[in-house]
Amino acid sequence: MRQEQLAEVYFRSIPWVNKLLSDPAYIITPTFSRHSKVSREDSLLAETLQTPKTIEHCLSSYLLPPKNTKWISEIRTFFTLSSGMNGGPNALHGGIIAALMDDVIGTLLTINKDGEAINSSTVTATLNVRYLRKVVTPQTVVVVARCREVKDRKAFMEAEVVDGEGNVLAKADSMWIKARGLKVKL
Numbered sequence: 001m002r003q004e005q006l007a008e009v010y011f012r013s014i015p016w017v018n019k020l021l022s023d024p025a026y027i028i029t030p031t032f033s034r035h036s037k038v039s040r041e042d043s044l045l046a047e048t049l050q051t052p053k054t055i056e057h058c059l060s061s062y063l064l065p066p067k068n069t070k071w072i073s074e075i076r077t078f079f080t081l082s083s084g085m086n087g088g089p090n091a092l093h094g095g096i097i098a099a100l101m102d103d104v105i106g107t108l109l110t111i112n113k114d115g116e117a118i119n120s121s122t123v124t125a126t127l128n129v130r131y132l133r134k135v136v137t138p139q140t141v142v143v144v145a146r147c148r149e150v151k152d153r154k155a156f157m158e159a160e161v162v163d164g165e166g167n168v169l170a171k172a173d174s175m176w177i178k179a180r181g182l183k184v185k186l
Contacts, residue, residue, distance in 0.1 A: 004030055007059040011078050014140055016164040020076065026061040031077055032110050033103050034058050045103055049096075053084030057140075060107055074146045075108040083137045092135035101159035101172040102127050104143040109155060109176060112147075122155060122176040133169045135161060141169070153178040 008028060011017045021028070033042040034050060049055045063074040079100060087093030102124055109122045135141065145159040155176040161169045 003034065004028060004059060007057050007078075010057045010080070011059050011140075014164070017078055017140060017142070020078075020142065021059075021061060025064055026076065027064060028059065028061045029075070029107075029111060031058050031060040032107055044099065049085070051082075051084065053082050055079050055081060055085075060104075062108070062111060070112075071147075072108065072112055074144065075104060075111070077104045077107060077143045077145075078140060079143065080140045081135070081137045086137055088134075090136055092137050094129070094131055097131065097135055097161060097170050098127060098129045098172065100143050101129065101145070101161065101170065102174070104145040105157045105159050105172075105174055105176070108145045108147060108157070121179045123179050125154075125175045125177045127172055127174045129170060129172045131170050133167060135169045136163075140164060153180075 008021070012021060020026070031045075033045040036043070036046045045055070045058075050058075057080040058077065060075055060077040062072045062076075065072050081092055083090065085093055085096045087095070106122070106124075113121065141164075142162050143159055144162060145157060148156045148158055150156070155178070157174040157176060158172065159174070160171045163169055
């Protein structure tokens, strides 16, 4: 079985996640940053944070775009968080929270990379994080990323970390820049 298929089986065993995955408006997609690349790009999530003590399971699904458009405006990525990334007792480190939101925003931009608005690689210019509640470990969370606007070379994005009870644990606003002359192999 492929990595995404194994993750889907696991996440469908969690009732609140299964409910979200069963929404016909969303399609499961690869979480590109979970796959090792020759360039060593994405090694943080593809290797360092892909262990039973960190993030053993991860799965993404995107919102189908409106009819007659290609632009995907939202993605959900489910993460099973273990205690190997704690910054406090049973609490996920704030830097990891920021990294997860940044990564999911990057996944949303990656799946839109060949579209009209984003036709090249992008890089994070700013990421402003608001920590609202403790992200308890171990648990499963969903990180939801959305695009607010694309203007010239800039993409204005937002993300949030939500637990199984619907509590928003952290939020981020972000600006990404379309890179000039950057060649990336996926």
